[in-house]
Amino acid sequence: MKGEELASSVPKKVMWRLIPLLVVIYIMAHLDRVNVSFAGLTMTDDLGFTAEVFGFGSGIFFFGYLLFEIPSNLILEKVGARRLIATIMIIWGGVSASMAWVTTPTEFYVMRFILGVAESGLYPGVILYLTFWFRQQERATAIALFAQALAIAGLIGSPLSGWILDASDGMAGMAGWQWLFIFEGLPTVALAFVVMVVMTDRPQNARWLNDNERQWLVTQIAAEAPTVAKHERFFQKLVNPRVLMLSFVYSLFLGAFAGLMLWVPKTLQLLAPEISNNAIGWAVGLPYIPFSLAMLFWGRLSDRSANRKRLVSVAAFTGAFGFLLLPYARTLVEFEIALVILMIGMGAGFSSYWALVTIALGPRLAAVGIAVVNSAGALGSYASVSGLGMLVTLTGDYTLGYVLLGAGVLVSAVAVLWVPVSQTPAEALHSQPA
Numbered sequence: 001m002k003g004e005e006l007a008s009s010v011p012k013k014v015m016w017r018l019i020p021l022l023v024v025i026y027i028m029a030h031l032d033r034v035n036v037s038f039a040g041l042t043m044t045d046d047l048g049f050t051a052e053v054f055g056f057g058s059g060i061f062f063f064g065y066l067l068f069e070i071p072s073n074l075i076l077e078k079v080g081a082r083r084l085i086a087t088i089m090i091i092w093g094g095v096s097a098s099m100a101w102v103t104t105p106t107e108f109y110v111m112r113f114i115l116g117v118a119e120s121g122l123y124p125g126v127i128l129y130l131t132f133w134f135r136q137q138e139r140a141t142a143i144a145l146f147a148q149a150l151a152i153a154g155l156i157g158s159p160l161s162g163w164i165l166d167a168s169d170g171m172a173g174m175a176g177w178q179w180l181f182i183f184e185g186l187p188t189v190a191l192a193f194v195v196m197v198v199m200t201d202r203p204q205n206a207r208w209l210n211d212n213e214r215q216w217l218v219t220q221i222a223a224e225a226p227t228v229a230k231h232e233r234f235f236q237k238l239v240n241p242r243v244l245m246l247s248f249v250y251s252l253f254l255g256a257f258a259g260l261m262l263w264v265p266k267t268l269q270l271l272a273p274e275i276s277n278n279a280i281g282w283a284v285g286l287p288y289i290p291f292s293l294a295m296l297f298w299g300r301l302s303d304r305s306a307n308r309k310r311l312v313s314v315a316a317f318t319g320a321f322g323f324l325l326l327p328y329a330r331t332l333v334e335f336e337i338a339l340v341i342l343m344i345g346m347g348a349g350f351s352s353y354w355a356l357v358t359i360a361l362g363p364r365l366a367a368v369g370i371a372v373v374n375s376a377g378a379l380g381s382y383a384s385v386s387g388l389g390m391l392v393t394l395t396g397d398y399t400l401g402y403v404l405l406g407a408g409v410l411v412s413a414v415a416v417l418w419v420p421v422s423q424t425p426a427e428a429l430h431s432q433p434a
Contacts, residue, residue, distance in 0.1 A: 006216040010209070011138045014217070017208060018133060019145045021198060022126055025085065026149035028188040029122050031157045032096035032115065033061065035184050037262045038161035039099075039177035041269055041277055046175055047103060051266075055389015057108040058262045062382035064116030066375045072121025073128055073371035080201035081129045084121055086192045092118035093188025100178035116378075124374040131358055131366055132202055135220055137303060140355030144299025147351050151292030154261075155285045157184075162281020176277075242360050243369045245419045247376030252412035253316060253353065255380025256323060256405040257346050262385050264339070267398050272332050283332065287339045291347035299351035308356040309417050312349055316413030319345025323406030327399040345409075353416070360421045384408075 036043075036058050044054050076084045095115045102108045126146060134142045164183055169176035200206050203217045268280045275283075298315060302308050322342025329335035361369040388401040 006213060010213050010217050011134065011142075013209065013213065014133050014206075015142060015145060017200075017206075018130075019142065021195070022129075022146050023149040023152065025089065025191065025195065026122065026126070026146065027153040027157070028089070028184075028191060029092065029119055030150055030153035031161075031184045032092055032188060033119060034153075034261050035096075035157070035161050035180055036099070036112070037265045038158070038165055038277070038281065039180050041165065041177075041265055041280070042169075042175060043177040046177070047108075049105065049108070051392040052389045053105045053108070055263075055392070056386050057105065057112050059382045059385035059387075059389070060109050061112045061116035061119075062258065062378040062385065064113040065120040065378040066116075066382065068117050068120040069124050069375040069378065070368060070371040073124050073368070076121065076125045076128060081125060082196060082199040082201055084125060085199065086195040088118050088121050089188050089192035089195065093185050093192065095185075096188065097182050097185030099181040099185070100174070120378075124371045127354055127358065127370050127374070128366055132221065133217075136224060136359055139358055140299045140302040140308075140351060143354045143358075144295045144351035147295050147299075147354075148292055150350070151288045151295060151347065154288035154291065158285030158288075159278065159281040160184075162276070162278040162284075165277045165281075240365060240369070241420050243365060243372050245415070246357055246360060246369070246373045249412045249416045249419065250353070250357075250373050251376040251380030252408040252415070253319075253346075253349060253380075254377030255384040256319075256409045258377075258381035259384030259388050259401070259405050260323070260326075260342070263388050263392075263398065263401075268332075268335070270397070271329070271335060275332075283336060287336065287343040290340050291343035294344045294347035295351045298348035299355065302352040302355050308352060308359070309419060309421070311352045312356055312416045313413045315345050315348035315352060316409055316416065317345070319349055320406050320409035320413060321345070323402055323409055326406075327397075327402040356416075356419070356421075360419060380408075 040049075040054050040058075043049070044051075049057070072084065072088075092115055095111060095118060099108075099111050099115075102111055127143065130139060130142050130146065161180055161184070164180045165176040167176070168174075168179035168183070171179060200208070203209070203214060203221060206214055206217075209217065264284055265280050268275070268283055294315075298311060302311050305311055319342055322338050322340075322345055325338035326335065326342065329338050357370065357373055358366065384405060388398070388405075391401045391404075392398060
């Protein structure tokens with residue numbers, strides 16, 4: 001096959017092989033991470049947890065996530081994605097199912113912390129993994145396709161969680177929130193064994209590519225490797241200006257989104273106490289449709305743009321506008337409209353932002369830098385989820401919390417324009433849009 005034909009066919013073949021499995025894995029991770037937001041609709045009353053206890057327990061997940069992201073990415077580079085991802089899936093799936101038997105705030109905190117530690121290697125690990133398989137001009141599209149897992153998990157998982165909560169309540173003498181953890185945790189453990197069998201670590205090991213395809217891909221990925229500063233010290237990578245600025249932006253952006261996702265079911269319950277848990281699930285899930293479409297459209301636009309930072313900024317401004325509308329919604333319809341605007345902006349931002357991250361960092365900083373950026377997102381998530389719980393306890397509603405989250409996204413929209421993206425000549429050559 002000619003080079004042009006390989007450049008067209010191989011990335012598509014790789015996407016069809018890798019992305020579906022990665023999507024399913026992340027769907028399970030997202031369900032096991034945020035199902036506590038639906039469990040909390042009845043769990044807090046059953047166990048006598050205050051909003052502050054629930055917020056701190058939900059948020060401490062991100063603290064465990066924060067501590068172990070960088071080690072996980074460094075381990076992935078050494079042992080491979082297949083073994084690392086399968087191992088952490090068994091751990092987090094088992095822990096998630098075991099959440100069914102927590103009875104005290106301390107048990108709740110400990111289990112959520114362990115869950116965060118276990119999941120910490122997944123998202124940054126997958127972003128790093130995609131850099132092993134896709135050239136820069138295809139990466140935003142690949143990330144956008146993978147990030148569809150977040151949209152699918154929200155679209156399917158929210159109504160599913162609401163339905164399980166209502167349908168299983170009282171079954172075998174257990175509450176619906178207990179069955180929710182069990183039914184959404186155990187399938188993750190089973191999927192881990194599939195991962196061990198079918199995942200491929202590097203293009204060099206891809207027996208599902210023919211010799212020409214495999215050699216072409218290995219050569220293309222190697223051509224994007226940095227030619228200088230390969231042995232920069234670990235601490236120098238941590239304090240690199242690109243890493244610091246990208247981390248600051250993501251801490252605000254993801255922090256706001258995590259705060260929303262873990263508190264929006266409770267917000268809806270307060271706004272419309274007459275609707276069922278199942279209806280709340282649909283109200284939360286349906287806005288993931290425009291979220292998904294925005295991800296795909298903006299990711300592809302990013303791969304064709306000469307100014308990725310501007311695209312991220314526009315997306316963040318849109319998300320911030322939705323956030324600032326949200327606390328002033330007085331009806332379910334108004335709330336859904338604000339939520340749709342918010343989700344369009346955040347969906348567009350996620351896919352275009354991670355493409356910007358991988359290109360701004362380059363291969364030299366990728367393993368450490370991606371983990372640091374995602375760790376900053378975890379820190380922002382911990383602060384927003386826990387902080388919103390304390391604000392609700394103090395004020396009795398979500399208005400101030402959502403205004404502060406929207407302000408954070410607004411700051412991120414401006415700050416991303418100042419992210420340094422200067423690269424070495426070798427890196428810059430491969431950063432040009434297709």
